[in-house]
Amino acid sequence: MSDDQGNDQNEAEAFRAVLRGLRVPHAGDLPVFDPDTAPDAPLPLFRRWLREAAETGEPGPHTMTLATAAADRRPSQRTVMLHDADEHGWHFGTHRTSRKGRELAENPHASLAFHWMRAGRQVRVSGRVGEAGPEESAADLRGRSPAALAAALAGSGRQSEVLGSYEELLRAFEAAYERAEREPDATAPTWTLYVLEADEVEFYQEEARRRHVRLRYRRDPSERGGWRRELLWP
Numbered sequence: 758m759s760d761d762q763g764n765d766q767n768e769a770e771a772f773r774a775v776l777r778g779l780r781v782p783h784a785g786d787l788p789v790f791d792p793d794t795a796p797d798a799p800l801p802l803f804r805r806w807l808r809e810a811a812e813t814g815e816p817g818p819h820t821m822t823l824a825t826a827a828a829d830r831r832p833s834q835r836t837v838m839l840h841d842a843d844e845h846g847w848h849f850g851t852h853r854t855s856r857k858g859r860e861l862a863e864n865p866h867a868s869l870a871f872h873w874m875r876a877g878r879q880v881r882v883s884g885r886v887g888e889a890g891p892e893e894s895a896a897d898l899r900g901r902s903p904a905a906l907a908a909a910l911a912g913s914g915r916q917s918e919v920l921g922s923y924e925e926l927l928r929a930f931e932a933a934y935e936r937a938e939r940e941p942d943a944t945a946p947t948w949t950l951y952v953l954e955a956d957e958v959e960f961y962q963e964e965a966r967r968r969h970v971r972l973r974y975r976r977d978p979s980e981r982g983g984w985r986r987e988l989l990w991p
């Protein structure tokens with residue numbers, strides 16, 4: 758065996774040892790989730806869990822993984838921010854011309870995943886995604902920080918495109934920062950507010966002895982509150 762191969766093996770073993778030593782950092786005792794006390798519909802429970810994640814000091818509890826799939830059925834996912842969750846659905850903003858925007862245009866079915874480590878919780882939300890109109894999209898952007906506006910202006914029509922050089926990005930951001938300062942009401946033409954209307958929402962609560970609780974809500978007009986609730990094996 759050459760020295761390089763030996764080093765590669767040591768490195769691979771050290772890497773596996775790190776993985777085996779890792780634990781999910783819970784904040785004290787895990788909360789107890791009694792699915793019998795869960796509300797008829799998922800939105801109030803989602804809002805409560807998000808607020809509790811924020812209160813337990815979970816970093817970025819409003820960030821989520823958004824999975825989309827193009828017409829060729831290949832999935833892709835990325836992190837985006839949750840802007841709201843209300844009776845219309847789960848709101849997020851991005852560029853219509855980005856990879857995810859193009860995939861959503863081809864196939865509006867998408868899925869969101871939240872992981873709130875400190876409370877040992879995961880929430881999955883899936884359904885159809887619709888675009889809000891230009892007015893609502895512009896209002897969403899206006900309600901965000903000047904830095905977010907500058908990033909949206911710089912990325913308009915470009916997000917997910919191949920970048921020639923990092924300097925090109927720096928120049929585009931410089932111009933976008935200046936414009937955002939001059940014109941706080943500027944609109945980024947491709948920036949779009951999307952709303953995922955859920956047909957399925959699943960709540961997962963870890964339990965110390967791995968008897969985790971999974972509660973799935975599925976839309977069903979014949980059920981109380983319009984949702985069927987079922988427990989799932991973890």
Ligand SMILES: Cc1cc2nc3c(=O)[nH]c(=O)nc-3n(C[C@H](O)[C@H](O)[C@H](O)COP(=O)(O)O)c2cc1C
Pocket residue numbers: 817820833834835836837838839849850851852855856857858916917
């Ligand atoms: C913490 C975090 C939050 C993000 N929030 C957003 C967001 O709200 N909107 C967005 O378009 N991209 C956001 N991004 C960038 C996306 O993850 C992604 O890189 C980008 O949107 C391009 O994705 P796409 O090529 O799949 O369309 C965020 C990234 C991170 C790490």
